[in-house]
Each structure stands twice: as C-alpha cells, then as structure tokens.
Amino acid sequence: MWLLRPPGVYAPQSDTGTLVDELLREPSLPGARVLDVGTGSGAVALAAARAGAADVTAVDISSRAVLAARLNAVLRRARVRVLRGDLALPVGHRRFEIIVSNPPYVPSPSDRLPHRGPARSWAAGRTGRLLVDRLCAEAPPLLAPGGVLLMVHSGLCGTEKTVAQLEEAGLEAEVTARRTIPYGPVMRRLAPWLEAGGLVEPGQEHEELVVVRAVRSR
Template sequence: MRLLRPRGVYAPQEDTELLARAAQDDLRVLGRRLGAEILDIGTGTGALALMAAESGAARVTAVDISWRAVLAARYNARRRGLRVAVRRGDLVAPVAGRRFDLILSNPPYVLSPGPPRPASLSWHAGADGRVVLDRLIADAPALLRDSGVLLVVHSALCGTRQTLERLADRGLTARVELRAFVPFGPVMARHARWLEQRGLIEPGVRKEELVVIRAQRN
C-alpha cells in the first residue's frame, strides 16, 4: 500500500506488518459485527486504520498527536474511499468516554538517550522505551468494551514481562500473540553502542525481537 508520508511521520515497517498480522482474525470477525468500533492510537500514515476500514467495520477512529500524521491519514483514507475519523490529540484524550471492540497501537518504543527532538517524537521513547507505552497501558483499558481487545506492538527490549504484568494489573488477560526478530533500523543501529554499554544487547548483535501483546477485557 503506497501512502502519503510527510517528513516526521512514522513509516509503516516490520512492526506495522506484525501488528496487522495479529489483528487479521479480529478484523474478520468485527467486519461482520453490526456497530463494531475500532480505534488506532498513534496512527501515523493511517495504515492500520485503513486496514480496519477495509474489513468492513462499522466505525473506525484514528488518533495521533501530530498534525502532519492526522492530515496524512485523512488524505490516505480519502484517496482510497475509506471512512476513517481521524482526530488529533494525545493518546486517548480525543476519544475519552467512548468504548471500542478493538484498539490497535504501534506507539513510540525505541530506547533512546537524551531528550527527544521534534523530529524524533514518532519513535523516541526514553531510556527504557516505555514513556508512551506505560501511559497507553494505563489509559487504554478503560476504553474497551466487554470482551474488547487491545493489540500493541513494541520491542522486547522494553520489557515484555512488564507489559504483561501491567496489563494484568489493569484487569486484562494478556499474552504474547506474535514474535518476530528483525534487523535494527537506522535509529537502533545508531544506538547500538549505547545499548551494549547498558547490557541490553550482546556485543555485535544488530537484531531485536518485536512482540505483539494481546490483552482482553473479560
């Protein structure tokens, strides 16, 4: 899928593809359910929201804090004739009070030294990679309907067990849905020496494990 991607907006990559694979069965079911609601948090170009709309789901909403991402996602949806409501705001703020059957999120998770710069906001996630992830875990569960599902992708370097435990603390049943090992992208490659110094990767390792976490409200 060719998408408009302005500078500074996250490009769909292996993590996007992995999350899309994990969501296929849920989207197949929700595409046939009357009144199904799907939310994509941190939509970027809108790739996942467009996939959800193509499934036939009744209502798809996408959120991003970046105006460039919002405008790109709106353009990409309009170009394909898909109905996606794209809202600008910080994580769940634009949809507070609503409930969803499925929430998808590919949040910033790259472990990074130093403060973020404007150009790095789409991937910079602090020294532990959890700056955005932990806020998402805290706020997203309240937006799920009964039996609703949250699917979130991140690097295992951020702490897979931490994510599972914190989702369980929020009352959700959580598990690893998919895993994949991928080569470091340009940003991770630049941070490799720093990751080695912190003992997070072995010397010379230039791959990371991505995980998709599935968390469901009972």
C-alpha cells in the same frame, strides 16, 4: 499499500505489518468499533476499515501524521475519523471493541520526549516505555466488555512488564506474535548506547518485535 507520508511521519515497517496481521485475525473485527492510537500515516486504521470495521477512529499527536492519515483515507475512500491529540485523550470516554497501537517504543538517551522531528515517532525514553506504560493504564477503560487491545513493541522495552501491567488493569494478556528483524537505521545508530547500557549484547544486530493481546473479559 502505498501511502502518502510527509517528512517526519512514521513509515510503515515490520512492526506495522506484524500488528496488521494480528488485527486481521480478530474474529470480532467485522462490524467492530476500532481505535488506532498513534496512527502515523493511517496504515493500521485503513486495514481495519478495509476489513469491515463499522467505525474506525485514528489518533496521533503529530499534525503532519493527522494530515497524512486523513489524505490517505480520502484517497482510499475509507471511512476513518482522524483526530489530533495525546494518545487516546481525544476520544473521551467512548468504548471500543478493538484498540490497536504501534506506539514509540525505542529506548533513547533522553527521558524527554521530542516535540518535533522524526524521533517523535520512535523515541520513548531510557526504558522505551514512556508511552507503553501510559497505554497500559489508559487503554483498558476504553475497551467494551470482551474488547481487545493489540499493541506492538520491541522486546527491548520489556514484554513481561507489559503483560503484567495489563493484567493488573484487569485484562487477560498474552504475547500472540514474535518476530525477529534486523536493526533498522535508528537501532544501528543507537547500538553503541544500547550496548553501553547493557540493553543489548555487544555486536547484536537483531531485535524481537512482539504483539501483546489483552482482553477485557467483563
């Protein structure tokens, strides 16, 4: 799907496609209230709307991403509400049947999140979990009973930890998709730092993407 994407807005890649594939497998998607956290250009939100979701809300902290997602929704005549804000804060206490997220998750040398530039869409602190951890804490209360959270991230930032945190929050969590992909430009650039820190093996050129699915049973 061709999308408008201003400079600095995350380009849909393998993680986006993997998340969309898992979203489209959800039997509750038609007629569901869907929240897309960290929407970027709006690719996942648009996929939800096209698949019959009744209400789709997309959020991003980047004003450029918000503009891109709004324009892409208009161009495709998709009913997607796009809000600007920090993770799910703009939606208040609303509840959703499905929450999806492709947050920044790449381990990076600084624990200060960038406030501008392309790195804002991928840099996530030394562990890669600055935003993943927040989502594990902030998303569960926004799920309706029986609601589903789908989050994609790299295995480098700790798949087991994500599952454990979501289970501690009262959800039933598991990995439903794994995909091994070659390093992209960002990972190739960071490879020496990742190797020095023992986060990847010397000469490693691939990473694993995972989708964690978590259900609120009550």
